[in-house]
Amino acid sequence: MIIKTKFFNEIEYDESSILDFIDGIPGFNELKKYALINPEDGLDFRYLQSVDNQNVCFIVIPPALIVGNYDIEISDAAEKKLEITKPEDAELYVILTIPEDIRLMTANLKAPVIINTKNKKAIQEILEDDTYSLRERVLKESDVSC
Amino acid sequence: MLVLTRKSNESILIGDDIEIIIVETGDDKVKIGINAPKSLKIFRKELLEQVEEENIKSAAPGRIDIDAIKDIIKK
Numbered sequence: 001m002i003i004k005t006k007f008f009n010e011i012e013y014d015e016s017s018i019l020d021f022i023d024g025i026p027g028f029n030e031l032k033k034y035a036l037i038n039p040e041d042g043l044d045f046r047y048l049q050s051v052d053n054q055n056v057c058f059i060v061i062p063p064a065l066i067v068g069n070y071d072i073e074i075s076d077a078a079e080k081k082l083e084i085t086k087p088e089d090a091e092l093y094v095i096l097t098i099p100e101d102i103r104l105m106t107a108n109l110k111a112p113v114i115i116n117t118k119n120k121k122a123i124q125e126i127l128e129d130d131t132y133s134l135r136e137r138v139l140k141e142s143d144v145s146c
Numbered sequence: 147m148l149v150l151t152r153k154s155n156e157s158i159l160i161g162d163d164i165e166i167i168i169v170e171t172g173d174d175k176v177k178i179g180i181n182a183p184k185s186l187k188i189f190r191k192e193l194l195e196q197v198e199e200e201n202i203k204s205a206a207p208g209r210i211d212i213d214a215i216k217d218i219i220k221k
Contacts, residue, residue, distance in 0.1 A: 027198035076184035097204045
C-alpha cells in the first residue's frame, strides 16, 4: 500500500506490517495505525509514521542504545492487551524528542513503545516506577561540550 | 462524576474488583490504597499528561536533519 509520510513523501509499505496501536498513542489517541519504517539498513533508528495523519511521525530507537540494561517488566495489563504469550515476541522502542539543538535530544525511557511482533499490536506503556526518565539525554554532557 | 466523602480507613468499592481505601489524610494530601486486578493500569494522572505532552513535542519537528541525527545515534 502507499503511505503518505512526513519525511519521505509517499512510500510503498507492506500492509501486513502495519502496527495496530489499540489505544492510540497518548496525545494522539485517535490514530491507531502506524508504519515502522527503516530508513536505511544498518541504522538503528526507525520512523514510526502514522498511516492516517501524514504529519504525525515519531523517531524511535531501541532502548539498548541508551541504557545497556533496560530491564523493564511489561505489565500484566500490557501483556493482556497485546496478547503476548512469549517475552521474545515483544519488541521495544523509545521515542526521541529532538529540540532545535539536536545534541540535546532526549529519549522517553519512561514510556516505551511495546510491539508484539507476532500480531502487530502495539502500545505505549507508561512505566509505573521511577527508575527511568521521561527525558533521558541521548548524548552525555561530555559529548555535547566539544 | 460521583463525589463521596470518606474518612481515614474508609473504603469505596468500584464494580466487583476494585477497592479504594483512604489510608491516611493530611493537610493537603491523602494517602490512597488501591486494590485492583493487575490487568488494570493505575498511575498518577499527571504522568499521562506528561507523556502526552512529550509525545506532542516528539511529533513536532518540521524538518529533521537526518544525517546529523544519524551521527548522534552512532555515538
